[in-house]
Amino acid sequence: xxxxxxxxxxxxxxxxxxxxxxxxxxxxxxxxxxxxxxxxxxxxxxxxxxxxxxxxxxxxxxxxxxxxxxxxxxxxxxxxxxxxxxxxxxxxxxxxxxxxxxxxxxxxxxxxxxxxxxxxxxxxxxxxxxxxxxxxxxxxxxxxxxxxxxxxxxxxxxxxxxxxxxxxxxxxxxxxxxxxxxxxxxxxxxxxxxxxxxxxxxxxxxxxxxxxxxxxxxxxxxxxxxxxxxxxxxxxxxxxxxxxxxxxxxxxxxxxxxxxxxxxxxxxxxxxxxxxxxxxxxxxxxxxxxxxxxxxxxxxxxxxxxxxxxxxxxxxxxxxxxxxxxxxxxxxxxxxxxxxxxxxxxxxxxxxxxxxxxxxxxxxxxxxxxxxxxxxxxxxxxxxxxxxxxxxxxxxxxxxxxxxxxxxxxxxxxxxxxxxxxxxxxxxxxxxxxxxxxxxxxxxxxxxxxxxxxxxxxxxxxxxxxxxxxxxxxxxxxxxxxxxxxxxxxxxxxxxxxxxxxxxxxxxxxxxxxxxxxxxxxxxxxxxxxxxxxxxxxxxxxxxxxxxxxxxxxxxxxxxxxxxxxxxxxxxxxxxxxxxxxxxxxxxxxxxxxxxxxxxxxxxxxxxxxxxxxxxxxxxxxxxxxxxxxxxxxxxxxxxxxxxxxxxxxxxxxxxxxxxxxxxxxxxxxxxxxxxxxxxxxxxxxxxxx
Amino acid sequence: xxxxxxxxxxxxxxxxxxxxxxxxxxxxxxxxxxxxxxxxxxxxxxxxxxxxxxxxxxxxxxxxxxxxxxxxxxxxxxxxxxxxxxxxxxxxxxxxxxxxxxxxxxxxxxxxxxxxxxxxxxxxxxxxxxxxxxxx
Numbered sequence: 146x147x148x149x150x151x152x153x154x155x156x157x158x159x160x161x162x163x164x165x166x167x168x169x170x171x172x173x174x175x176x177x178x179x180x181x182x183x184x185x186x187x188x189x190x191x192x193x194x195x196x197x198x199x200x201x202x203x204x205x206x207x208x209x210x211x212x213x214x215x216x217x218x219x220x221x222x223x224x225x226x227x228x229x230x231x232x233x234x235x236x237x238x239x240x241x242x243x244x245x246x247x248x249x250x251x252x253x254x255x256x257x258x259x260x261x262x263x264x265x266x267x268x269x270x271x272x273x274x275x276x277x278x279x280x281x282x283x284x285x286x287x288x289x290x291x292x293x294x295x296x297x298x299x300x301x302x303x304x305x306x307x308x309x310x311x312x313x314x315x316x317x318x319x320x321x322x323x324x325x326x327x328x329x330x331x332x333x334x335x336x337x338x339x340x341x342x343x344x345x346x347x348x349x350x351x352x353x354x355x356x357x358x359x360x361x362x363x364x365x366x367x368x369x370x371x372x373x374x375x376x377x378x379x380x381x382x383x384x385x386x387x388x389x390x391x392x393x394x395x396x397x398x399x400x401x402x403x404x405x406x407x408x409x410x411x412x413x414x415x416x417x418x419x420x421x422x423x424x425x426x427x428x429x430x431x432x433x434x435x436x437x438x439x440x441x442x443x444x445x446x447x448x449x450x451x452x453x454x455x456x457x458x459x460x461x462x463x464x465x466x467x468x469x470x471x472x473x474x475x476x477x478x479x480x481x482x483x484x485x486x487x488x489x490x491x492x493x494x495x496x497x498x499x500x501x502x503x504x505x506x507x508x509x510x511x512x513x514x515x516x517x518x519x520x521x522x523x524x525x526x527x528x529x530x531x532x533x534x535x536x537x538x539x540x541x542x543x544x545x546x547x548x549x550x551x552x553x554x555x556x557x558x559x560x561x562x563x564x565x566x567x568x569x570x571x572x573x574x575x576x577x578x579x580x581x582x583x584x585x586x587x588x589x590x591x592x593x594x595x596x597x598x599x600x601x602x603x604x605x606x607x608x609x610x611x612x613x614x615x616x617x618x619x620x621x622x623x624x625x626x627x628x629x630x631x632x633x634x635x636x637x638x639x640x641x642x643x644x645x646x647x648x649x650x651x652x653x654x655x656x657x658x659x660x661x662x663x664x665x666x667x668x669x670x671x672x673x674x675x676x677x678x679x680x681x682x683x684x685x686x687x688x689x690x691x692x693x694x695x696x697x698x699x700x701x702x703x704x705x706x707x708x709x710x711x712x713x714x715x716x717x718x719x720x721x722x723x724x725x726x727x728x729x730x731x732x733x734x735x736x737x738x739x740x741x742x743x744x745x746x747x748x749x750x751x752x753x754x755x756x757x758x759x760x761x762x763x764x765x766x767x768x769x770x771x772x773x774x775x776x777x778x779x780x781x782x783x784x785x786x787x788x789x790x791x792x793x794x795x796x797x798x799x800x801x802x803x804x805x806x807x808x809x810x811x812x813x814x815x816x817x818x819x820x821x822x823x824x825x826x827x828x829x830x831x832x833x834x835x
Numbered sequence: 836x837x838x839x840x841x842x843x844x845x846x847x848x849x850x851x852x853x854x855x856x857x858x859x860x861x862x863x864x865x866x867x868x869x870x871x872x873x874x875x876x877x878x879x880x881x882x883x884x885x886x887x888x889x890x891x892x893x894x895x896x897x898x899x900x901x902x903x904x905x906x907x908x909x910x911x912x913x914x915x916x917x918x919x920x921x922x923x924x925x926x927x928x929x930x931x932x933x934x935x936x937x938x939x940x941x942x943x944x945x946x947x948x949x950x951x952x953x954x955x956x957x958x959x960x961x962x963x964x965x966x967x968x969x970x971x
Contacts, residue, residue: 317924498837510842514849525857526864536864538883543856547849554845758921760895 147212150200151291154241157193158281160186161274168271172350180267187255187270190277191248198232198245201290205232211307213292214238220311222705223319230324231314236448236463237290239327243444244280246328247335251277254339254364265357268346276338279470287466316706316732316739322382330375330402334440336368337405340412341437344430348481351488358416358429363793369413370789372406377663377782388740388755390675390770392778395544400523401443404516408436411512418505421567423492427482428509430489434478439516441471446523497569504562511554518547553605556664559657560613563650564620579612582619586612606668610661617654624651645797652792659788662781669750669774677768679760689771691752692716693725698765706730706739711756711765715745727756727767751775862934867909870937883934884911884943888950890927904933904943913943924950 167183201214205228210216218231218238233242251273258266284290296306340361347357379402384392393399412432418424445467482489495502521528522539529537564578590608598604625639634642644651676688680695687693694714701708710728714721728741745752753770760766863882865873870884886904893902900915913933915921925931925948935945 495838498841503838506838507841507845510845514846518849518853521853538862538864539857540860540862542860543853546852546856546859550849550852760897 146200146203146207147209147291147293150197150204151285151289153193153197153200154281154284154289154291157190157197158278158285160189160193161278161281164190164274165271165278168267168274171267172271177263180263183267183270184255184259187251187274190274190281191252191255194241194244194248194281197284198241201238201241202229202232205229208311209307210309210311211294211305212290213294214290216294216308216311218311218314220313223311223314224705226321226324227314227319230318230327233327233331234314234318237284237288237292239331240280240283240288241290242327243331243335244277244284246331247277247280247338250336250339250364254342258360262356262360265343265346265350265352265360268350268352269342272342272345273338276342279466283463283466287463313705313732316730317386319705319732319739320382320386322378322385326375326378326382329371329378333368333370333372333375333402334405334444336364336371337409337433337436337440339364339368340433344433345478345481348430348485348488351485355419355423358419362416365409365413365416366789366793369406369409370786370793372402372409373789374782374786376402376406377779377785381779384775385742385744386740388742388757388768390673390753390755390768390772391670392775395519395522395541397523398447400519400544401439401446404519404523405436405439405443407512407516407519408432408439411509411516412436414505415509418502422502424495424502426489426491427486430482432509434475438471438475439520441467441474445471499565499570499575501562501565501567501570504558504565508555508558508562511551511558515548515551518551519544522547549602552664552667553602553609556606556609556613556661559660560609560616563654563657564616578619579616582612582615585615586610600671603668603671606664610665613661614658617658620654621651642797644791645794648794648796649792652788652790652794655788655791656785657788659781659784659786662777662784664781666774666777666779666781669772669777672773673770675768675770677757677766679764680767681764686767686769688752688769689750690717691722691771693754693767693769695767703730706732708741709756711767713743713754713767715752725752725754727754729756729758746776748776748780749773867904867906867911870911870943873937878937881934881936883932885930885932886911888925888927888929888931893925893927904931911943912941913945915945915948917946917948921948921950926950 164183164186167179167186171179171183204212204215205219206225208215208219208221210219214235214237218234219228223231231238233239254273255266255270258269294306294308295303297303343357343361343364346352376399379399380392383394383399384390412429415425415429415432419426419429445464448463448467495506497503522543526536526538529535560582561579566574586608589611590604593604593607598607621640621643622636624643625636628634628642629636629639632639632642674689676686678686680686682695682697684695685692686695692715694716696712696714698709698711701710708728708730710726713725713727715723715725723745725743725745727743730739730741732739740755740757743754750771750773753772755768755770757766757768861881863877863880865882865884867884867886884904886906889903889905889910893900898916900921902913902915904911904913915933916935929950931948931950933943933945933949934947935943937943
């Protein structure tokens, strides 16, 4: 199985080399047979990577502890689900996993567009194969997961040596969410390769119009959706498992996942400028490029040991490979841009400050500033060492100071942007669209102030959150009213009709609402409380409205670990409301311990109880946190994902626009029925998802 | 043009905030070997030091935890006074990063301790050669 896997990887590498060589030859000669042959090589690469992945999984499930990677990350008593997740728990496996997920995307793209867009696809295929070659180089020659263990005998001759049992999986990773979070986040990272390949391919091919944008829109949304979900799952894992009461620490690895999300979000918005108005072509191309670079940077930050992090990675030579790849990719993009820059000229200029265009410009500016701030904060030690010779790091205050105002401004734009008209918006329509929502926000903030809320940013967040929610509701209401007046259907079914007719727009509103919840949830941090004390049976701790009553303390032996569990009764007033069981686990194989946090979560607040350890005298220490509103973040995340999925659904039936300026919006998301009135412009596109 | 002014104001404001944030939270990296050589303000700044926890040196007292950090042959006595429970990965021999200040008596008072954890990617052995089986 191990030989099978490593040969599959080697063969995949050579197929990828052929896919590039054949692809370039196909571009130069335009011979259909070569185009087909290069594409088939692309398919072969993907299938071979799947086989290699399958064989690595098999090695885990058959407990092959003669394999270095399996022995380091699994053991016999590990439950099947964690044997599955252990596949990507370490360097080598996670790199293969990168290749694996990328190959799923590549396969889907090659398959979906087989025989279509003959001017563009060979270029896209070459770019994708180029990215695959890099990762296959890592899989084959730098960090192979298929290495066997060896030992030297007395005369110094190496021979194969299997371990009786593996060293086990890191306890912090033995958590069901770990089966979902890394694949999700990696699907985000890898997914941005597709828009990158299309952008670079279209630039190299000087492919006319905005077609590559229509082709990649869904791929970008899929990648974005995975990235959003992956980031939030990571935050949730940190919250539920690490036991420090928080979910975001501005750790380099967290930042690494946030950066491509920020540029990806900017791109999803600014493409609309290009689709509708033919503006910002250069900007969009570079946004896609940067998003891809940041994905590669993020992947390498977690592995190269350049910046120290909670996820603390060993210094490893692997960083050089990533920097080299990044350097080459940037160089290729620069050259491609320089040679074809005339192809990216804008059709239009900005007409007015109060327009959809300018709101997108500000949205992009602010997201990019956030990204630059996060990037410079993350790389501060590296930068300061290069500039001044001393290594200086910056902490959460730096990130919070910059990013909280940015978040507020973004929230404001979220409410304002979608309701502004293209080109120019009149004062009259501003009053009509924003008067009531703004009033609602101000009233909410005033009530909160009267009730004793004094934190500036939280009040502002509440005001804007209510404002955005009301603008979104008014959009749904207004659209539904028009439909209901025309068809006589009731308001509820009109809302659903409205949404299904233009999933992109209304899905987008739902995503916006999800983000409002996320922001509201984050703003709760301002009111977090926590308390730590040594406790024994019978003792009590008061936090907020709750009283924690320590009842007893027991220890049980499980197959893989020993669990020490504390039983706490939670009282509110004098009434018993629930029992909580914070726990610590000691894993025999790795001699590591893990904390199982007990969380009681409501939309209003989380009661988060940690068994923090024992004092030298043996008394257990309990650390309790009261974190308001946290659950809104997770709920908001779910809504963001649902909204994105909705936006991916093709429109049920195209309709004539309610507002002339919005014409384009209604037409994306083919397939379209034949009777739809044909409107001019590049907006009429087939997505190739048929 | 107008957009340029708006953008300038925004970027300017954020740059100021970034500068304030940097002043508030900047931390200098030092190695244990460098510490005795620091003079003047450099010796009193907030700093971050890395090393391994000396086996058997972790001692719990009320309100603080003492341990010794080792790097090569140099050692540094540390008192952790933070309120957060120490990470599970913090134990004898663990690689860790501490953040805080040096007291006049040479003891490092740490407010934060990070220990190596989670997805600890180990350096890949040179490809082609079998890994010596050092762990049992």
